[in-house]
Amino acid sequence: MSVASFESFRKRLPGIIYGGDYNPEQWPRSTWHEDVRLMRAANVTLVSLGVFSWSALEPADGEFDFGWLDEVMDLLAVNGIFANLATPNASPPPWLATDFPETLMVERSGTRVAVGSRGHFCPSSEVYRDRSHRIARKLAERYADHPALAMWHIGNEYHSNCFCDLCDERFRQWLQNKYGTLDELNSRWGTTLWGQIYSQWNQVHLPKPVRGWVNTARELDFARFNTDIQVELYRLEKDLLQSITPDIPATTNFIQFFRIQDYRRWAPETDVIALDIYPDPAKPSSLTEAAMQYDLMRHLGDGAPWMMMEQAAGAVSQWKVNLTKQPGRMRLGSHQAIAHGADAVMFFQWRASRFGQEKFHSAMLPHGGQDTRTWQEVRDLGNELRTLEAVVGARTEAKVALVWDWENWWAVEGAAHPLNNYDYREVVASHYQALWKTNVAVDVVTLSSDLSKYRALVIPNQYLISEPQQEAVREFIRAGGHVLISYFSGIVNDDEQIIENGYPGGLRDVIGAHIRDLSPLAKDATVEIAAVPGQDLFPSPFTAKASRWQDDIAPEAANIVAVFTEGHLKGKPAILDHHTGQGSAIYIGTQLPQESLERLVTAFIERSAVESPHAAPQDVEVTERHTSENRFLFFLNHSTTPKTLELEINGKELLGNRKVAKGEKITLEASDVAVIQVKR
């Protein structure tokens, strides 16, 4: 990341950034003036401009029309609003497809997609690359010195996934580069299985549909390649922009829980991390899943503040049933992002479209205009955020890390496993939720991250684990760290080959046991477990109904925490605790009910001697950000009733701008927020 360019950017935009996607090309010129007037009323400081404007800027191959954009940029500049100017590569114009059909993406099924939506390009096409870079260059050259230009928004939610012949050739090259020889590829992919040994490179292809199950190592490489080719595309454009506007930071927007792009590969290529997130108001888990995504973004940026680049002011329109956000919830969610490290709160989009695919996606300025609850909440929030200027740049120091790993996501949800209806996201989120309830700060990491700063490490179902990752876990424990590992971990290496030595080959010494047999439980079946006397993780007596999975564990050095009390593993261990030196590893060989997992994780956090920044009643989330001079404590009431808490600190509540003192009781209304600044 280019830290220099981003710091100069922040000097131009002090305070929490506020704004949204702005698509003036959908509206007559007359509307633009109302737009900027209302933006100012809402304290909008930055707009993402022109994300889908390619066909408006270049109506035919090589014919450009920048007039309308000049006018909009000038209007923004005059009004003190900055542009997060987009390179419009996410949606090529119809002429590109008509003139060069090879620029259209091909689905895995072999169907070449048609024009009429977005994201329909082939990432390998030289024509697409040439034309998309040309329009990017034109924009950079034209607006390099424009006072409104603050930032580059490169493309949009990169997500094409192409199976055309051009991509086939690039995949083969990628494999040649990775493996060198066919022998090496055959060995690493395990092509002796089902007799698929390749004898010439021209036999190797993208994983088009086969008859029967797929080779999962090949699928894994395709997923890696698919990230690499998109990153390559982005990099080419970013390099181009930086050669013209070296002081303007650039990024692209990530999507929450997005399976087909490994954002850990993307993060170093951006100047600031930017997230598009749409928590579903109908799902209770959205609250903690959003927090988990925010902690992930913070870690992707090495702890630097990040941008919430898109959220909805109310409802979205892509699900079967799209609930609106209830009063106060958009504000609460925005503060939650800031509480987890965001320094920007932005929306898709500024003004609700009248037509097309996203007309019922809510906007800052709804179809109903200023006479709507949504607009009023948006305007009020924009103004309220002025009170948080001191928070900008503040960071969070976490002592607890949770693993979220794209390669493992791809692998653990692969074909032909003991359990084939597995949802990695759900499993990791359930662990995160258990941590969230303790209000300790959490970094969302991988086992390849620097783990030296943490005291506790939660590893949910790390099925795929490379050798260096195995060693990292060992080193973490040797250094006195505490680890909690869930079942179906340590099974395969990064070629998706079983790590031999009895399960879990990669972590056998870590958990102090081996597993004689893996087995899921039948759908809806449960099996009781009970804590054994003498362990210190559960109260005694303690029983719970576990489900989904049962390891047949043979303990070696580990202590037994709980055993199965029924079924064919009756009396055998279900949970282990393995102490080595100052460190320890808890292993869970089944799926605990959520409340039991939360109880165990709480005990694990206590063992790790990590504390939350401040006590709080249930459903009140507490986070901390700090600078060298101040701590900022965020209190977020996610419940639908008022909550009272007794302060442990002296400071100033920023949103209400009043002093608060230790011992004082403050009450948070339903959905309300307090941000208390405390001198260090």
Next chain:
Amino acid sequence: MSVASFESFRKRLPGIIYGGDYNPEQWPRSTWHEDVRLMRAANVTLVSLGVFSWSALEPADGEFDFGWLDEVMDLLAVNGIFANLATPNASPPPWLATDFPETLMVERSGTRVAVGSRGHFCPSSEVYRDRSHRIARKLAERYADHPALAMWHIGNEYHSNCFCDLCDERFRQWLQNKYGTLDELNSRWGTTLWGQIYSQWNQVHLPKPVRGWVNTARELDFARFNTDIQVELYRLEKDLLQSITPDIPATTNFIQFFRIQDYRRWAPETDVIALDIYPDPAKPSSLTEAAMQYDLMRHLGDGAPWMMMEQAAGAVSQWKVNLTKQPGRMRLGSHQAIAHGADAVMFFQWRASRFGQEKFHSAMLPHGGQDTRTWQEVRDLGNELRTLEAVVGARTEAKVALVWDWENWWAVEGAAHPLNNYDYREVVASHYQALWKTNVAVDVVTLSSDLSKYRALVIPNQYLISEPQQEAVREFIRAGGHVLISYFSGIVNDDEQIIENGYPGGLRDVIGAHIRDLSPLAKDATVEIAAVPGQDLFPSPFTAKASRWQDDIAPEAANIVAVFTEGHLKGKPAILDHHTGQGSAIYIGTQLPQESLERLVTAFIERSAVESPHAAPQDVEVTERHTSENRFLFFLNHSTTPKTLELEINGKELLGNRKVAKGEKITLEASDVAVIQVKR
């Protein structure tokens, strides 16, 4: 419609027409003689002949064999049975596909369908048009003066839906014709959204599969085009037939609740409205949905009697579970059609096939022959219908209209809406059912119909509303009419663009309120509503559990009828009542449970001062048809127990051929019917 030809036709076939599809080409000649003998026993007067006979009549390109058909036509004529002679274009012969593959339909996926079923033609292919018209011409020329020829059955259930290159070209021409310029198309389709502005006509295509959501305006135009091209195909053949046999009426058969053809565009092209209908005995709602279809058919024909062209004598075979009709139910359903304006009761098909796709579709003459309940009921009904000859030509005058609109159907079920699991049919049918329970006559109209004859107008979820349609509603109220409108109405114009001015832009003044926010409710969630004191539509107190949808309503001139009593809209209006002059508009901003909707609709009908033709106990349907001299009251007992009613009129019960008098109590057995003729 060619009224003249149809009147001459009715002179030749007096009485209620009775019969079915006749496919003698499936049987040896010896069977034909038994067929006509049994047809006469069942009082069959008309058979639809040769619907799938193309390959039997033209075994190879240009080689014809009319011998068997000559024989059948003669046999019918001799026996006094008329032919509704089909042009057999619905299922081209295999040779057409082999010799001219471009005549085969292409699915949206791009797959060209294979031979072996039916309806597999491309409507744009000149070869298909040429060959299908040639066989039609041959038939017309050959049988123009044949005494059996009574009517033309053009094609069958037109429903091809082709995405081939020929259709692509025709769609482009259709768009050029509609929009004139690309600028106009871009503006009306909103192609600035996601940057899909077209700069040359050759960039514009049929909506083949895209990556992501579709442009709904484009989909809407494709649906319109798809009706137009099928109508064009039909018209070409109809014009041809009428040039040869100007006195023979012609039609084609419609399908119940058929989404991909807008029958309002078709209706004026037919000489008589004909309906194929297969109510599912397993679904309780089939009863009222059938009645609604009948009222729609009557209105499509401007009130003229229509033909039930196909129904099942017992079970069909296309669903997962195909229940037979229980004893008496086929008779009851046939009388229900007549009660709603049919002058013909016909079946698919005469004799059950021994082979192929429809062998378990029931027939007038089942596989088991005359020793079956089905045959006996069919024979008895045919003879019973002789008693209703006086009913022929009688009409129904409705004062209540219900809107059923294909364009709105396509639009309201489009992509990316607040609610994407929406079923327009179900919603309109629930409103119809509420009306049906009051036994008032209902016309099923659109807002583009002549509304001047109605006193009450029910508008369920009219999401799409053109400017003339908005004005028609206003004019209806100005004239003292009463309107009931359900949520998600008045949102977009006929380009599917949001009508600005706050929701519902098209009806804001009509309902006397605007809606600050639209939101569905979560699946299975309910929210209580309560009627407010002083309103006159619900008893007091009144509460109900609403679901699926919640408008955030800001009343302007309207009165509040009911409010939400829980949730984030607690205390805000749920139902409005807006009186203007003599007229009024009720607006329902949520989905009421069916019994509450029925209660509200009953109050609405009372307000509108519309009455049913005769009082009746629950589950006894009452309808009226009349001529200048007589009223005919139909009483249909849809329950499984006897029902008694006290007559309010003097007259003659036609089925039993006996006089009845005012004050007399008559009892209808389960599934029984009475038809009482009353002098005006």
Next chain:
Amino acid sequence: MSVASFESFRKRLPGIIYGGDYNPEQWPRSTWHEDVRLMRAANVTLVSLGVFSWSALEPADGEFDFGWLDEVMDLLAVNGIFANLATPNASPPPWLATDFPETLMVERSGTRVAVGSRGHFCPSSEVYRDRSHRIARKLAERYADHPALAMWHIGNEYHSNCFCDLCDERFRQWLQNKYGTLDELNSRWGTTLWGQIYSQWNQVHLPKPVRGWVNTARELDFARFNTDIQVELYRLEKDLLQSITPDIPATTNFIQFFRIQDYRRWAPETDVIALDIYPDPAKPSSLTEAAMQYDLMRHLGDGAPWMMMEQAAGAVSQWKVNLTKQPGRMRLGSHQAIAHGADAVMFFQWRASRFGQEKFHSAMLPHGGQDTRTWQEVRDLGNELRTLEAVVGARTEAKVALVWDWENWWAVEGAAHPLNNYDYREVVASHYQALWKTNVAVDVVTLSSDLSKYRALVIPNQYLISEPQQEAVREFIRAGGHVLISYFSGIVNDDEQIIENGYPGGLRDVIGAHIRDLSPLAKDATVEIAAVPGQDLFPSPFTAKASRWQDDIAPEAANIVAVFTEGHLKGKPAILDHHTGQGSAIYIGTQLPQESLERLVTAFIERSAVESPHAAPQDVEVTERHTSENRFLFFLNHSTTPKTLELEINGKELLGNRKVAKGEKITLEASDVAVIQVKR
């Protein structure tokens, strides 16, 4: 079947054969020595070798590498282990697809499958045939005289299902051969339905996707053709092998409940019947469904012992949730196979793969090696089976036959039936389960089998019945046999044309009644039936709640056993009993609940005077095999509690090697087995 070659084979491998698939090409040479050492420890006598080894044996077209296989064969021979050597045609190498793309299978959708799985070949391709036969010939020539070679494993689970142009041409030839003339084909397929009469052979194609419902006679012929072409492929290879190694028996492995290959056509082409079976531990019905498959295999081989060629030692990996086999259940299931006639117990596979598609499919030697429950059970079973050497060759004489018919399976699950969510497998299995509970021996036959040896015949839903089959049923009853027939039987002939004469045209005289109307019941609906006084099949009074189906029966010569007591058929017959001479036919016109079906079947077995080999408590399965000198009684405790039974015979319990005497009480632990040898 070549009995001679198989008998010489048995001389070389006395005792119950034990072993599994062996894929040494997946492992380094060093592992091979451990493999044979552990095989000997587990008493492995036969391994299926090289099933997926083509690409390892022939890395490029015409370049061969047999070195590794030579070494493995020698190693086996030295250790006294035999090879069931595979011809590796099931998974062609990648080079074949690259060099000859026409060798790849085409799906019904038209997609040509890609390389990367298995079973991806076109059975018609001459190139595929040539290359697969060449590698087979090379193997045969090379190992003809090798001491380890015991048997040929031709291909693997033949199951390709190709819709390419080459197959299209072969299908047309197949039809020309079957029908001779197009007139005959048109008549038998009923192409007058929907006007699809063919006038040239080039119009006739494989059933590619059509618009709407399919012609079921055409689908039926395609299913027949698809078996024939696979059998042809297999035969060519078998003939080739036998020309080189006339004394080596050959077979291929069948799949349980495999719909797309009619194994009755396959059976005569094999020298021994071999079954791959994977009962799902999560499904209670797996127990009886496995037994049914075993009885089917025994009958396919004319009563000769068969081979369980593949089973899982623990879990498989292809389902959503793959449960492991609980302790003792693999042993129990293996003995169940022997109890039903198997003389070989084999597994897929010997050593669990480290990579690829089947790494979580359990193996004899798991990833965890010898320190696993699975290995210990596998090793113990192998050694235990030495005690059953006397059983080898013993046969079972059944007096009861149950019909399982592939042609009927295809037909009865065809399109456009009264009930279209029908599952033939489930229906037949429910009848089998009823028989299984009586512990009588059952042969699983078709109506084309020799029925003369049976006293009782159960015919579940024999929708399709040819004329000779109808006659066979009549003859069976004439000979004094007893028949039980379930609803929807006797409806169509083998061209899938309705057999006229009122339902069930093919069996009307047999059941002594005709059916006036067929109708399913609505989903979840039930209708009560009650037994009538005087019948001898149910106790009195007896009622039950039937479901799914209701025949409207008009009894002729039959007696009424039970009637419907509600619904529109109230008072009409539900079950009939038709005595003719010494024989009888019970007809069930609805679906009985399982316990009522079991009660009726028990009465039916009593009437037929067939007895089980030995009394036993519930959940203890009893079977008998015998030679000319001995009877072998198998007692299998499928319950999870101990069961005690009193012996009725004197003999020796083989597994425990101890004498037992009449009157003695023996207790079987949960999942335990006893095998008692009794002198005749």
